Amino acid sequence: MKRIALVTAWLILLASCNYIDIPDILFSPSSVNERFKQSQQWNESHPTQIITTSNESYIIMTMADSHVGTTINLTHFLTDAQNRSALAVVINGDFCTGHAKDYELFDTTIKQYTTLPIFTTVGNHELYFDGWNEYFTRYNSASYYFSVQTPTQKDLFICLDSGSGTLGKKQLAWLQALLKNNRANYRNCLVFTHVNLFRIRRTGSTNPTIEELHILLDLFAKHNVNMVITGHDHEKYSEQLGNTTYLSVDALKDGLPNAGYLLLEIDNSIRYHFLSIAQ
Amino acid sequence: MNVFRIAIIHIILLLWVTTSYAVIIPKLYTEVGQTQSATSPYLKTALISDFTLASYTFQSGIVSNIVDYYPSALSSIRLLAEKEIRVKKKKINISTVYLWNKPGTMIREHNLAFLVGTKHQKLAAIIGTHFRKLYAHNNSKNAIFENWNLLYDVNYWLKATPNVWNIGIGMSNMDYFLYNQETNPHFYLSSYYKLTNALKLSIDGRYKSAGALNGSVHYYGYYIRTGISCIINKKKSHDRKNLTK
Numbered sequence: 001m002k003r004i005a006l007v008t009a010w011l012i013l014l015a016s017c018n019y020i021d022i023p024d025i026l027f028s029p030s031s032v033n034e035r036f037k038q039s040q041q042w043n044e045s046h047p048t049q050i051i052t053t054s055n056e057s058y059i060i061m062t063m064a065d066s067h068v069g070t071t072i073n074l075t076h077f078l079t080d081a082q083n084r085s086a087l088a089v090v091i092n093g094d095f096c097t098g099h100a101k102d103y104e105l106f107d108t109t110i111k112q113y114t115t116l117p118i119f120t121t122v123g124n125h126e127l128y129f130d131g132w133n134e135y136f137t138r139y140n141s142a143s144y145y146f147s148v149q150t151p152t153q154k155d156l157f158i159c160l161d162s163g164s165g166t167l168g169k170k171q172l173a174w175l176q177a178l179l180k181n182n183r184a185n186y187r188n189c190l191v192f193t194h195v196n197l198f199r200i201r202r203t204g205s206t207n208p209t210i211e212e213l214h215i216l217l218d219l220f221a222k223h224n225v226n227m228v229i230t231g232h233d234h235e236k237y238s239e240q241l242g243n244t245t246y247l248s249v250d251a252l253k254d255g256l257p258n259a260g261y262l263l264l265e266i267d268n269s270i271r272y273h274f275l276s277i278a279q
Numbered sequence: 280m281n282v283f284r285i286a287i288i289h290i291i292l293l294l295w296v297t298t299s300y301a302v303i304i305p306k307l308y309t310e311v312g313q314t315q316s317a318t319s320p321y322l323k324t325a326l327i328s329d330f331t332l333a334s335y336t337f338q339s340g341i342v343s344n345i346v347d348y349y350p351s352a353l354s355s356i357r358l359l360a361e362k363e364i365r366v367k368k369k370k371i372n373i374s375t376v377y378l379w380n381k382p383g384t385m386i387r388e389h390n391l392a393f394l395v396g397t398k399h400q401k402l403a404a405i406i407g408t409h410f411r412k413l414y415a416h417n418n419s420k421n422a423i424f425e426n427w428n429l430l431y432d433v434n435y436w437l438k439a440t441p442n443v444w445n446i447g448i449g450m451s452n453m454d455y456f457l458y459n460q461e462t463n464p465h466f467y468l469s470s471y472y473k474l475t476n477a478l479k480l481s482i483d484g485r486y487k488s489a490g491a492l493n494g495s496v497h498y499y500g501y502y503i504r505t506g507i508s509c510i511i512n513k514k515k516s517h518d519r520k521n522l523t524k
Contacts, residue, residue, distance in 0.1 A: 032315070032497050127495040164497035165490030166315045173318055195490075199425045199460045206462040206490030209499050211382075212316045215348050218383025221415045241423045242385065242415030 030132040032168035035122070035161055039141040040174070049146040051087055051117055056150050056267055059084055060157070063261035064092035064194060064231020065251035067125060068106045073252045073277050077261050078113045080275070084263070087148060089116055092231045092249070093123025093163065093194025098131030107138055119146060121159040123194035123232065124206075143171050145178065147186065148266075155266060156186040160193035165206050167193075172215070179223040188270060189225045196233040196248045205233045220244045226270055229262065236260065236274050247272060285356045285379065289328075289339045303511040304329040308481075312502025315489065322346040327357070327455060336361040336374075342456050349383045355456040372396045378456060385415050390458050392430060400439040405432040405451075409458045429461040434469065446470040454485075462491045463499075481506045 061081040066074045074095075081089050091110075096102035103126075110118050122142040126135050135142065142161035147154055160167055160175065167175065183189055197216065199207055207213070220228060221242045228244060234251035235258065250260035259277040264270055305328045313320045327340035338359035344351050361374035378390035394407030407430040414422035434449025447469045452459040459465070466488070471481040482505050489499035 124495040164495050165488075166497050166499055168497070169315050169318050172316055198423055199428060200423075202427065204462065206496070207460045209314075209316075209463045209487065209489055210457060210459050211314060212489075212499070214380070214382030214386060214388070215316045217413060217415075218349070218386045221385035222383070239423050240421040241413060242418040242421055246423070 030127060030164075032161060032164045032166060033170045035132060035136075035163075036143050036168055036171040036174070038136055039143040039161065040170075042136075042140045043144050046140075048144070049117070049119075050149055051146065052149045053087055054151060056152065058087040058148065058150070058266055060088050060090065060148075060190075060264045060266060061086045061261060062090040062092055062192065062229055062249065062264070063252045064123065064249050065094040065234055065253055066091075066096070066106075067094055067251070067253045068096040068102050068109070070254045071105060071109045072254045073259050074106070074109055076277055077252055078110065078116065080261075082113055082116055086116065086263075088146075088157075089118045090157070090159065090192050090229075091118060091120045092192050092229060093121050094125040094231060094251075095120065095123070096126060096131075098125050098128035098134075100129075100131075100134055103131070103134040103138060119157070119159060119192075121192060121194060122161045122163040124163045124165075127163045143174070150267075153187040153268075154185065155188040156182065156190070158189070158191045160191065162193040162195040162208065165195060166208060166212055167216075172212075176219060179219060179225070183223045183225075187268070188227075188266060189223070190264075190270070191220070191225055191228045193228070193230055194232050196230040196237075197228065197246060198237070198239060198248075200237045200239065201233075201235065203233055203235075217241060217244075227264075227272075234258075236262075238272070238274075245270075245272070250274065250276070252277070285358075289341060289356070302329075302331040304331070304508055305511070306506055306508035308504050308506030310502050310504040312485075312500060314487065314500030315497070316500075317348055320346070321348075323354075325355075325455065334363040336363070340455055349381075351381060354382070355380050357456055369397060369399075378458065380456065385417065386413060387416050387419075388413050392453075392458060394430065396432075398440065401436045401447075403432075403434050403436070403449075405453075406430065409453075411458065425460070428458065430458060431461070434467070444470070444472045464488055464491055477510045477512075479508045479510075481508070 063077050096106045120139045122135055145158045147156050197213055225244050228246050230248045233248055236250045237248045239246045249262045250258045252259055252261055261275055263273045263275055307326050309324045311322050322345045323342055325342040330337045340357035342355040344354040356379045358377045359374055361372050363370055363372050374394045376392040380388040389412040392407055392409040394405050396405035409428040409430050411425040412422050430453050432451035434447045436445050436447035438445045449467050450464050452461055452464050465485045467485040469483045471479050473479050484503050486501050487499040489497045
């Protein structure tokens, strides 16, 4: 009872602070299948991005849950990525609150890093306050893939929209076809999506249903996906299931004592490092 | 895990109790549903058998996925042991459930749940905890464990049970062959009609949500399940035989 009362009080407080949109946490304002359709329409008229590098080894950096607002940690992360000559950055959902002004602030911040290829995907917070339209207008697609071409190898990076707690049937069918038809052409395959897949610790954060999780795990195992990277839970974990590594990153939100992000060193193997803002 | 060994245990258990004093309630159901994880509706069928002896109930169940992401003749096995106790005249059921799932070509799942349930005329509630192990069958060393998941099931019946017919609503994060994380509730409508004292028809429908509260929550799926169950009271027939001797 105490826990229910605390959660209720917490929700009322967040809603009164304009941090979450109560109707939207109960029912998604946009259909994941409709969002995927819009993403695909954009993908079809734009070529898949291929990043080329002259090195066999390279760095990709990723973060989630900056919840802009404010941009102190986001700026720290992007500056660090630029200083380390990261080949690309993946922003794995919940980068803002969903309010148009926060989208604008986030957009202004990332546009200062003109040499850094930045890829985004959508989290639940981007969808609040009718945020999907803002997302789509600015970033065009939430379900897509890009690749990195080294002198001898190609690696595949897949970004998925799990902002509504499910990939939806259209996106899942697309993912199945993508892995079946293309996985063999790439050395490494990494998947980025916002919602954490497992409930490793006691947490109130939403996971996909166990039925969807079963299918995703089977798909990732069958197609030898190397790594699946998520956020949403605000606390990092690293787990291994079969040959696939499952990571979740700390939230990057300003003011959190554990705020952090992830650095990936990629060549014939993938090494990951959780980096803390406090360090 | 040798699946056939479990299936054989199920059959032996069934044979054993048919020659014993137990009350046996076999239930056969068929489920048709649709989820966000499938482009077409799925179809599965299950056989669940309850064997009740005094205050103990043993249950075993198996599922066949006929049309699904991964069709399989034997996709799940469920074993339950339950003890009914009385606390201040109130019946309380304490149970332990083991559940094995084969949801795909690569992934296997073990579940262990501990549940406490009670009924009060129109209201029934179950609460418990659950441990999950997920692993790839070709590399079981690297497994993922989810411990201490909260399980719940609350339902409210229109008529005080038992009745010839009934209809109820409820919310749960578990089913016979599925334990969801606590933030993934199902909302359901249950109904039954007793054709005779021994034969019962049931129809259930469930709405599944892809999360709760801190997501931008989407509809996940639904199913409709029709079932038939019968009560075979071996104890009564055994007692009759003894009286005539």
